[in-house]
Amino acid sequence: MKQWLYCALLGLLVVVAPRLGASEMPLNMTQGVTNISGQVYDLHMIILYICCAIGFLVFGVMIYSMIFHRKSKGVEPAKFHHSTKVEVIWTVIPFLILIGMAIPATKTLIAMEDPSNADLTIKVTGSQWKWHYSYFNEDVEFFSVLSTPRDQIEGDATKTDTYLLEVDKPLVIPTNRKVRFLMTSDDVIHSWWVPAFAVKKDANPGFINEAWTKVDKPGTYRGQCAELCGKDHGFMPVVVEVLPEAEFDAWLADQKLAAKQAEVEAAASLNKTLSMEELMAQGEQVYLASCAACHQPNGAGLPGVFPSLIGSPLIKGDVSAHIDIVVNGKPGTAMQAFNKQLSATQIAAVVTYERNAWGNNSGDSVQAIDVSNLTTGAATSSSAETEATQAVPDATSAVETIEQAAETVVSEVQEIASEVAQAVEADLSELTHEQLMSEGEQVYMASCVACHQANGAGLPGAFPSLIGSPIIKGDVSGHIEVVKNGAPGTAMQAFGALLTPRQIAAVVTYERNAWGNNSGDTVQAKDVDSHGQ
Structure with missing residues (x-):
């Protein structure tokens, strides 16, 4: 009886000790600052407790058997070759344990993979060895590069607490808003990881992965590339600055103004x-x-x-x-x-x-x-x-030079205007259905296939299928509107400034007739050009 009491006390310590000091354990997972990171932490602790309990029971039975059923005490081993009851027990119990672990894990994973209804979408592009951030529909984009001084890297200066985890321009997001991330890469596979958000998503060249976060607490949160992306993999940090909503809106306005000023300064330079x-x-x-x-x-x-x-x-x-x-x-x-x-x-x-x-x-x-x-x-x-x-010799020759340059510019502008007019007229000419389908396929493979896939099936939960979809079956003008002006709050960009009316007409025609859609619709460039006027 005394031995069983000792075993029970040991088991209680094994199960309760992690709970008492889990948050203080330096090697334990951190709780993070988002609801999802809290769910991930709780899931981690539940699995840990289950593993501790299993370990206690298994090793407890082993130790008890070795002590109280050893040969020196004259114990004779049982002799049997089959027990249906034991086989049922050791099959059913692990099955129930797995079900108990799978239910909370599934709920957490589903929540982690649901970026719908986002308030802000940011495209994150990895390249060796920096991050490029682009705010959808805001005309704000910039590169974020390691800012740790070279003398610290080479060991000639004292390293700070944020050594290799500091950048020249951090990603800035607001509190209390759902932020959706679209991850891709320019070269090799990278991985954007911020532990405090419980966000870790691979950035693959030619593909787009999704993640999201919603942070309630302002502050600066750090992470890094979690994929072996080359010789300077360890010099590719992620820094996210979370601002209150009003401060973020002011920052965004400042960034737009700064971008315009930079254009003016670049022209002046x-x-x-x-x-x-x-x-x-x-x-x-x-x-x-x-x-x-x-x-x-x-x-x-x-x-x-x-x-x-x-x-x-x-x-x-x-x-x-x-x-x-x-x-x-x-x-x-x-x-x-x-x-x-x-x-x-x-x-x-x-x-x-x-x-x-x-x-x-x-x-x-x-x-x-x-x-x-x-x-x-x-x-x-x-x-x-x-x-x-x-080195103009005098003012007279300077004036002559300026006048000649002005005449040249005027002449070039007139030629360009004539070429543009001819190009616009040619672009608005009507094409046959076959010509539109051929050109539309080329435009689709260049601009749309990354999200909607080559077969039009999309990515369930991320990018909608175009096979028999409401937009395909609906009014043609609605289809043109989405391609031309995008869909706010989604990853669907506005292609009005990226494609010509002829290209938009071709790709709309292609999408409405490919993959078995067979709507029979033929859209011309003039339809696109007059749309919205």
């Missing part, structure tokens, strides 16, 4: 000429922030992985080719396109820096206008040409 010293100083900062992760701070790269920039053919070659690879990247390699990440001035500075640092000493000086000319299709001017243009 094209008329500025920086000295070689200014370009080199700014270029070094840009290089260390955006390029050093691959090409190393000393420009030596990683042999077999990332090329060296010291005396490389790119550095020794044409300046325009150098600018082009920084602006547009290089398909099939890890070299990203920086045209959306850096301004024309920053690209000019980093190209100048790369062509003159580490002993390259090319003497080339690149200005923002050179980058702008290349991206707009104009010929890139060399530093000598820029200086010659600026």
Whole structure:
């Protein structure tokens, strides 16, 4: 009897001890700050208690048997080969335990995978090694990059409490609003993970995954990429700043204003000429922030992985080719396109820096206008040409130069206007049903297949099927409206600014007649162009 009492006390300690100190255990799962994270924590603790109870019973029976049924006490083992009762017991009891674990787990998983009725949708794109955030229908987007100083990474300075968990621009979301995340990637598989939200979702290139959160408590929450995405996997943190609703609305308005101001400043910067010293100083900062992760701070790269920039053919070659690879990247390699990440001035500075640092000493000086000319299709001017243009001998020749430039601009504008008018007229011409279906399939595979799938079946619970759907069976104008202007509160973007009326007409015709829909509807570009007028 005494032995059984000791066993019972031991079992009580095993089961109750985790509950008493669970929240203080440094290695235990944290409770988080959202309702879902609380459900995940409770589920974790329930499973833990069940495992502790099973372990106590199993090992308790084993220890009791070894002590009280040992051979030295003269116990004779039972001799039997089959017991239906025992087999039923050890089949039914584990089955009931699994059912008891599956019910709360299923409820939690269903809640975690329900991003419907979101108040805000944010597209999260991973790339080596940074995050890009785009707020749907708000015209706000930015990159979030590790901001830990290089001297801390190299061990030359004391590491802070947020070492490798700090960024230049955190993701900002509001409290008390459901935020939906659409995850994808530009290159390899990443994983966006914030433990406090109980959100961990893979970002796969070519696919879109969904997650959501609703945070009640303002604050700064940190996470990181949880997928082995390359050599700098550990330098890809996630920082989310949660603001009260009023503060978030003010922040969003400020971001929109800042984006417009940045456009004005970028346009103004094209008329500025920086000295070689200014370009080199700014270029070094840009290089260390955006390029050093691959090409190393000393420009030596990683042999077999990332090329060296010291005396490389790119550095020794044409300046325009150098600018082009920084602006547009290089398909099939890890070299990203920086045209959306850096301004024309920053690209000019980093190209100048790369062509003159580490002993390259090319003497080339690149200005923002050179980058702008290349991206707009104009010929890139060399530093000598820029200086010659600026060295106008007197005011008279300067006026003549301006007048000639003005005449050229007017002529080019007239030509462009004529070409646009002809293109619009051609775009609004009528096509046969077969032509629309052929072109519509191409547009669908380029712009729609990532969400609705190649067979139109969509992704249940995430993206609706287009096979026999209400939008397909309904009025054509409603279908055009959704494609042209999107559907607020969903992942359906507005394609009115991305596709021409002809392309929209083609894809609507295709969707209404593909995959067995066979509506017989034929939509022309003029129908799309006149829609909403």
